[in-house]
Amino acid sequence: MKYQPVIGLEVHVQLLTDTKIFCGCSTTFGSEPNSQTCPVCLGLPGALPVLNGTVVEYAIKAGLSTNCTITPRSIFARKNYFYPDLPKGYQISQFEDPICQNGWLDITLAGQEPKRIGITRIHMEEDAGKLVHGDSGMGDGSGVDLNRACTPLLEVVSEPDLRSSDEAVAYLKQLHQIVTWLGICDGNMEEGSFRCDANVSVMPVGSKTLGTRAEIKNVNSFKFVKQAIEYEILRQIDLIEDGGTVVQETRLFDPNSGKTRSMRSKEEAHDYRYFPDPDLVPLVISDQWVERSRSELPELPGQRQQRFMTDLGLLPYDAEVLTASRALSDYFEAGVAAHDNAKAVANWVMGEITRALNDSGTSIDACPVPPERLAELLKLIDNGTISGKIAKTVFDEMWKSGKAPLTIVEEQGLVQVSDSGAIEGIIDEILAANAGQVEEYRSGKEKVFGFFVGQVMKASKGKANPALVNELLVSRLKG
């Protein structure tokens, strides 16, 4: 029998606010345990939560960027369970009436038509603290660090519309791109700023009844998401084929083995006893607020990609690469603004710039060659001052010294020689010195032409205008 996987993703997006969601404590990481806490995030008796307005702004932005409806009156709820990293014995989250509902993202796999993936809801919630085991001074005991407690999260829940691990990864990448593009999340999956749980089930192809699902936790990279889902699909199919049944449970992905293992079954599942948090009033969001947020939204990656193709004439692949991040895309745009040759800027950004960034481990924000300088360099190529080949040498020098391209060209005498007299002189010398090859060429071995070009360029120290060299060589050799 053939099986159809059905996948839905729950993504936790940690928001880049300065302070926590319900108190004024800082959200920065890496501080002394419990140093960034107050009565509210410690869950002390008598402490009360106050909602951070920036979290709401970010949630609205995320919702509008994923085609959600913003709920005019949304409610915070308490999710009750006991765990030492949960100081109040409940997590403040949203249950009924989350802030964003009914959105979607279109994903496109290579060679396929775009597919719409539904987003059920996006809600705001607080993170828990973390347990510390086996640290010095704790003996056998465990410690609780509540610095992370009360850090703001968005949970983005997709519809079970995904049908393969590739679709899941494509959806996840797009969501990742949007939240980092909006600047509401740093997107760091290793540190858990963007983390994902996958609900996976399988059903016979053609069936209309969904199979029993397993929820897989702890998949904190795109690669692991793919691995975990693929493993889980095969595990479930094998189980069914062997006459077994899939049980509803929570499973943990182990990145070392690439397998998932059972964490707790449905019977062991918590009854979270959700109810509206009486300490927080309903969050009322007016149409004006939503419209103001909408007007403040940046151009989104999908829109920008489209514009790069229609307005700048980029190929779809180039447009996609150049919108991989907002910073890269902004760099490219600044380059085009300074030099009206989108194709050339695109090639350089995807070529030399990307290579140099990768080689040096630099991020585009810290690129030592600003886009305006790159544009100056490309201008020198386009107006014939230097050749493309020399431009690479100039670029390396710009990267190292930060000097302007024209300065480098002048200092090192790299101006392209387009004087036909001067080039003819060099050609004549080269032809005279290589009579044998000239003979070969004239007897029909046209391959040696490249040899002459190389020799001329070498003799001119790369400065000869290559087009002119070609032209003059042909006429000299034929003549």
Add this chain to the structure above:
Amino acid sequence: MNIFDMTIHELHGALKGKQLSSLEATTALLKRIESVEPQIGSFITVTAEQALAAARSADQRIARGEGTTLTGIPLALKDIFLTEGVRTTCGSRILSNFIPPYSAASWEKLRDQGAVLLGKLNQDEFAMGSSNESSAYGITRNPWDTSRIPGGSSGGSAAAVAAGQAIATLGTDTGGSIRQPASHCGCVGLKPTYGRVSRYGVIAYASSLDQVGPLTRDVADCALMLEAVAGYDPKDSTSVDTPVPDYSAALAGGVKGLRIGLPKEYFIDGLDPDVQKAMTAAIDTFRRLGAEFVDISLPHTDYAVATYYLIATAEASSNLARYDGVRFGHRAQADNLLDMYTKSRSEGFGTEVKRRIMLGTYALSSGYYDAYYVKAQKVRTLIMNDFISAFTGVDVMLTPVAPTPAFKIGEKINDPLQMYLSDIFTIPVNLAGTCAMSLPAGFSAEGLPIGLQLIGKPFGEETILRAGYAFEQATEWHTRKATL
């Protein structure tokens, strides 16, 4: 007159006029506490040294001419208010070692005025009770008859005012916990409108119902205390940003033309005859003062107690989850996490608290949530609507506070339902979120105080204070003192 029997406005006059110092007053109160405490048991913690230090600094402040109404006034707080550096137990064993690192917003306001804290007052554990018998720190006795309960849960706050152990106190009222003990102990107690006073730093029992309020010796003091603690607090999202009126200035003016509603559901056959008599007399007094009476109905009154015990316990089951032995409070020794939770909570909480946690947990459980919690919220809305529609025709309502005067210690402790019904007239006010005041309106044949309740519109504290003040001026009930 005994210093310890003075009102705030009397003592303030004496401090301002230099007839008395705060140190003298505080010393007199501490002595009184020492002498009557064995009979009453109002306090869980007496902070004598800190009180004397605060009194000295208040005297300096007064000498500099920088005193305000509450500077140097010896007060005490229900042990539900967090007091930085001073143990705060909430009447529970689970917080027996809890010394808070911060103070309740309402206490900060009093402290900033230079009020003197005498100590922390006994109460039902986590404010769950109507008799003060559920405290882990011993029972509190009614100063008018020490074989009887003082009422609860702010029993210590009422008994201390009645026994001359504090000039005034703060309590909290979730279902009648200020008004019922005030009534039983013959003092004035006001539960403000929900949102009028910050709940920040007050240990939560049922967050949507809890409200801070004063217990005092007369209505004028009540106005002074309310003025001092009321107001918007950005740290409490449920506090309401509306200006605080000058309650003291609103006292005079009388009740001429005031329309007072008598909800028929509150004057039932089972009402104690002495309570009934006191109500009839009070109605006559008000009528004589020019008030008009209107018969009204609050048709959903019968459902109030059941509704309350679903909503309050549901919220409590969640609010009390943080007492898990992990970060503060009592922790039992155990081999694993689950046992530590179970033992710490089993040992730390008393019977009534456990009962309410279980009731509330049940009401919120999957499969029961709609039938209990959701339905209770709907009935709560009906009860609110009862008040809204009744208030279209009247300015205030007059009712008894409790169906009987103070009952005997031990009388209802093993009958939770009977105990719960002692709050039948006070609970609807919390569900509706509006304000109400209890004030002395007579005595039973056995000499026990009987309170009358004036219920106001939301943020109508000025009106009930004005009506209460007029009544107090026309009667002498508030001037009687318990003999100890």
